[in-house]
Amino acid sequence: MSKAGDEMTPRTNEQNNAIRRQRIYQIKNIAAKVFLEKGINMEIGDIAKKANLGRGTIYHYYNNKITLLEDLLSEALEEAKKNTIEIINTNELPLVKLEQYARRQLKLWVEQPFVFILFKNYLLQSEFIPAKNNDEILKDFQTYLYIPIVKTIEEGIHSGQLVSVDSDTAVKLFFGALVGTVHSYIKQNDSLYLTVDTQWIDDIITILFKGLKA
Amino acid sequence: MSKAGDEMTPRTNEQNNAIRRQRIYQIKNIAAKVFLEKGINMEIGDIAKKANLGRGTIYHYYNNKITLLEDLLSEALEEAKKNTIEIINTNELPLVKLEQYARRQLKLWVEQPFVFILFKNYLLQSEFIPAKNNDEILKDFQTYLYIPIVKTIEEGIHSGQLVSVDSDTAVKLFFGALVGTVHSYIKQNDSLYLTVDTQWIDDIITILFKGLKA
Amino acid sequence: MSKAGDEMTPRTNEQNNAIRRQRIYQIKNIAAKVFLEKGINMEIGDIAKKANLGRGTIYHYYNNKITLLEDLLSEALEEAKKNTIEIINTNELPLVKLEQYARRQLKLWVEQPFVFILFKNYLLQSEFIPAKNNDEILKDFQTYLYIPIVKTIEEGIHSGQLVSVDSDTAVKLFFGALVGTVHSYIKQNDSLYLTVDTQWIDDIITILFKGLKA
Amino acid sequence: MSKAGDEMTPRTNEQNNAIRRQRIYQIKNIAAKVFLEKGINMEIGDIAKKANLGRGTIYHYYNNKITLLEDLLSEALEEAKKNTIEIINTNELPLVKLEQYARRQLKLWVEQPFVFILFKNYLLQSEFIPAKNNDEILKDFQTYLYIPIVKTIEEGIHSGQLVSVDSDTAVKLFFGALVGTVHSYIKQNDSLYLTVDTQWIDDIITILFKGLKA
DNA sequence: CATGAATGAGGATTCATTCAT
DNA sequence: GATGAATGAATCCTCATTCAT
Numbered sequence: 001m002s003k004a005g006d007e008m009t010p011r012t013n014e015q016n017n018a019i020r021r022q023r024i025y026q027i028k029n030i031a032a033k034v035f036l037e038k039g040i041n042m043e044i045g046d047i048a049k050k051a052n053l054g055r056g057t058i059y060h061y062y063n064n065k066i067t068l069l070e071d072l073l074s075e076a077l078e079e080a081k082k083n084t085i086e087i088i089n090t091n092e093l094p095l096v097k098l099e100q101y102a103r104r105q106l107k108l109w110v111e112q113p114f115v116f117i118l119f120k121n122y123l124l125q126s127e128f129i130p131a132k133n134n135d136e137i138l139k140d141f142q143t144y145l146y147i148p149i150v151k152t153i154e155e156g157i158h159s160g161q162l163v164s165v166d167s168d169t170a171v172k173l174f175f176g177a178l179v180g181t182v183h184s185y186i187k188q189n190d191s192l193y194l195t196v197d198t199q200w201i202d203d204i205i206t207i208l209f210k211g212l213k214a
Numbered sequence: 215m216s217k218a219g220d221e222m223t224p225r226t227n228e229q230n231n232a233i234r235r236q237r238i239y240q241i242k243n244i245a246a247k248v249f250l251e252k253g254i255n256m257e258i259g260d261i262a263k264k265a266n267l268g269r270g271t272i273y274h275y276y277n278n279k280i281t282l283l284e285d286l287l288s289e290a291l292e293e294a295k296k297n298t299i300e301i302i303n304t305n306e307l308p309l310v311k312l313e314q315y316a317r318r319q320l321k322l323w324v325e326q327p328f329v330f331i332l333f334k335n336y337l338l339q340s341e342f343i344p345a346k347n348n349d350e351i352l353k354d355f356q357t358y359l360y361i362p363i364v365k366t367i368e369e370g371i372h373s374g375q376l377v378s379v380d381s382d383t384a385v386k387l388f389f390g391a392l393v394g395t396v397h398s399y400i401k402q403n404d405s406l407y408l409t410v411d412t413q414w415i416d417d418i419i420t421i422l423f424k425g426l427k428a
Numbered sequence: 429m430s431k432a433g434d435e436m437t438p439r440t441n442e443q444n445n446a447i448r449r450q451r452i453y454q455i456k457n458i459a460a461k462v463f464l465e466k467g468i469n470m471e472i473g474d475i476a477k478k479a480n481l482g483r484g485t486i487y488h489y490y491n492n493k494i495t496l497l498e499d500l501l502s503e504a505l506e507e508a509k510k511n512t513i514e515i516i517n518t519n520e521l522p523l524v525k526l527e528q529y530a531r532r533q534l535k536l537w538v539e540q541p542f543v544f545i546l547f548k549n550y551l552l553q554s555e556f557i558p559a560k561n562n563d564e565i566l567k568d569f570q571t572y573l574y575i576p577i578v579k580t581i582e583e584g585i586h587s588g589q590l591v592s593v594d595s596d597t598a599v600k601l602f603f604g605a606l607v608g609t610v611h612s613y614i615k616q617n618d619s620l621y622l623t624v625d626t627q628w629i630d631d632i633i634t635i636l637f638k639g640l641k642a
Numbered sequence: 643m644s645k646a647g648d649e650m651t652p653r654t655n656e657q658n659n660a661i662r663r664q665r666i667y668q669i670k671n672i673a674a675k676v677f678l679e680k681g682i683n684m685e686i687g688d689i690a691k692k693a694n695l696g697r698g699t700i701y702h703y704y705n706n707k708i709t710l711l712e713d714l715l716s717e718a719l720e721e722a723k724k725n726t727i728e729i730i731n732t733n734e735l736p737l738v739k740l741e742q743y744a745r746r747q748l749k750l751w752v753e754q755p756f757v758f759i760l761f762k763n764y765l766l767q768s769e770f771i772p773a774k775n776n777d778e779i780l781k782d783f784q785t786y787l788y789i790p791i792v793k794t795i796e797e798g799i800h801s802g803q804l805v806s807v808d809s810d811t812a813v814k815l816f817f818g819a820l821v822g823t824v825h826s827y828i829k830q831n832d833s834l835y836l837t838v839d840t841q842w843i844d845d846i847i848t849i850l851f852k853g854l855k856a
Numbered sequence: 857c858a859t860g861a862a863t864g865a866g867g868a869t870t871c872a873t874t875c876a877t
Numbered sequence: 878g879a880t881g882a883a884t885g886a887a888t889c890c891t892c893a894t895t896c897a898t
Binding site for chain 4: 465469551552555601603605606
């Protein structure tokens with residue numbers, strides 16, 4: 001109705017891009033939290049409300065719920081990949097690598113819960129995420145995040161550094177303990193990821209590796 | 215028509231009760247499986263189809279989805295309570311009790327997955343189950359299943375048998391590792407609970423307790 | 429299962445008929461009460477429970493809910509018809525006939541609530557009863573119960589005995605007042621129709637006819 | 643695309659509110675009509691179809707059927723309360739008050755049928771409306787709509803203006819006649835509330851009060 | 857870019873009715 | 878004759894998604 005618009009300068013491309021980036025960041029972060037609470041039953045309306053946006057606005061940035069989740073998982077994959085590669089591709093002994101990896105992983109999960117979502121969902125397969133590229137993500141998860149650890153654990157076992165058990169069992173315990181334990185530590189501090197007390201991380205690692213060592 | 219003489223009753227009460235018992239048993243079992251797969255998104259239709267029954271039949275026995283879940287959880291609670299009491303109320307040393315408990319728990323979970331559901335949901339708070347008596351179950355869970363273990367772990371720490379860490383951390387690791395690890399072992403064997411290979415259980419327990427011991 | 433039946437004499441036809449009659453009477457009476465409470469939303473289960481019968485038993489006597497209602501309404505129609513004819517077909521003056529009719533009607537309704545149902549539903553048309561012969565009953569209602577009163581009221585007006593108003597209005601008030609008022613008096617005494625205090629009936633009639641008289 | 647300048651808001655709040663107000667008004671009105679026809683068996687689909695809206699739209703404004711009914715009844719209560727207070731709280735003689743009240747009430751019922759619904763349902767208890775605040779409405783109905791009339795009628799009787807009968811009987815007749823009679827006059831004119839012929843109202847009042855006067 | 861009104865597919869639930877015993 | 882287990886059509890209701898503004 002209003003023909004107003006004396007400020008005919010509509011908005012520069014750059015300004016728009018900035019808004020866009022900021023909105024996507026915001027949405028993704030909130031979505032991660034909501035997903036953590038409600039899983040696949042996360043509602044677009046929940047996100048919109050928490051973000052103080054209209055439901056339509058979410059759809060302005062994401063075609064649908066699945067796309068949003070895919071984006072979330074993809075980014076988590078990248079983040080975790082970086083972390084994994086960095087540590088696993090060193091020349092340390094398997095045991096050292098695993099310990100460093102575990103410690104870093106726990107920190108990462110607590111600081112960026114959406115990365116935790118990735119692990120929780122593909123390890124605990126709590127629920128099937130009907131993402132179109134779900135298989136692709138799963139494959140990448142296997143390739144870049146899971147197999148490297150499996151390999152390292154196998155190395156550890158064969159080299160006699162780790163307990164001599166079926167490697168499959170060891171892997172399941174390794175990831176299971178991490179994911180299962182961390183869960184309780186997430187969701188509590190609503191955004192104060194910075195001031196996290198990390199004593200528990202050290203304790204978890206200590207105990208877990210005492211058990212795993214040969 | 216009927217040759218049954220003057221038996222006015224078409225089916226005896228006992229016959230009906232038998233049918234009921236059998237149906238409820240069947241429904242509960244199938245529901246547990248479906249829940250394990252789809253969580254709270256379990257559909258009545260899924261259960262009906264798997265049971266080869268009409269949707270209405272499920273409703274003949276349960277007022278609604280929630281009631282069915284409540285029944286599932288209540289029974290799981292009883293089952294787990296039995297297990298917990300039996301072991302925790304002995305005169306063994308804390309460490310021994312915990313180890314026995316863990317071993318029995320794992321077996322129970324694999325054999326009766328819906329007991330696992332109970333733990334998974336109240337420990338990991340995976341998904342909010344909108345049970346009317348949710349609070350009651352949660353309270354019972356705390357009282358009869360959680361606290362006793364917490365106490366035992368505390369005893370273990372104070373008596374110097376277990377590693378000297380914050381007891382809260384130890385508890386979280388203890389349960390987290392069990393729940394996180396077992397997850398992978400459930401859902402696979404679709405009904406062959408009998409021929410379960412239990413080597414992995416021993417391995418898990420061994421490693422976990424090696425880590426936890428002082 | 430039981431081949432028992434030493435009493436090979438199954439049951440005489442007469443015995444069966446007696447049972448049949450008794451059951452139908454019982455069902456109809458209870459159905460009337462339930463209908464009075466819940467209208468067309470009356471559930472077969474309600475009737476069965478109140479009658480201490482199985483749901484199936486109701487269907488043994490009535491093909492479906494509608495048939496049961498039809499039977500109820502038909503019988504009510506007969507009952508009311510008798511009442512109406514008896515009084516209207518006398519040689520009394522219109523006013524006298526109407527007063528006698530009203531008084532008898534009120535008594536009848538209180539004593540046999542299912543007759544009241546008929547009037548309530550076709551006068552207040554509270555809800556459409558999907559009876560197959562609904563139209564037929566409606567027609568009979570008009571012919572045998574409604575029109576005679578309309579005629580009598582018209583006579584009364586034309587003869588100067590009744591107030592000089594549009595006869596349609598007078599009819600509506602006549603029936604409306606009876607049905608509307610009686611409603612409160614039904615449903616209370618659950619079966620003690622015998623010991624009804626009838627003072628209120630006299631009062632209602634007195635007031636109503638004082639108003640209607642010229 | 644938009645010529646609206648930098649108006650970030652697609653529709654102003656005021657525009658949205660206007661839409662909401664209009665829709666709610668529309669839905670409520672149609673619901674009242676449908677309820678009048680089908681009672682508690684009113685279907686959301688009926689309303690939607692009559693309003694040329696999707697079923698979902700009704701749910702956009704009302705959480706469920708009950709809430710919609712509650713809103714209907716609450717508004718009716720307010721409307722009737724206004725009417726009652728206005729007339730009963732004057733200094734007129736009881737008889738005058740009652741007559742004015744009855745006349746106004748009849749007009750109100752015809753013009754706003756959902757006010758009639760309120761009276762019909764709480765006086766005749768035609769059908770149980772499972773409103774959550776059913777008790778509250780019932781209490782308000784008693785307090786603000788019923789008791790004042792009961793009191794006035796009692797005054798009238800004690801002061802010798804009204805016939806000397808049990809006041810309870812008088813009240814039942816008073817309301818019963820109004821509700822019972824008006825029923826026939828509603829539902830017919832589908833929206834032509836404006837050109838209502840009110841002769842019958844005068845006639846009803848005249849006759850009724852002739853009967854009630856001492 | 858932003859939004860909330862509108863929608864309908866899909867899953868939950870009710871209840872009349874059938875039918876084997 | 879008597880019954881309650883079984884069923885599915887019909888309705889309620891939720892929520893992802895579209896779209897006009």
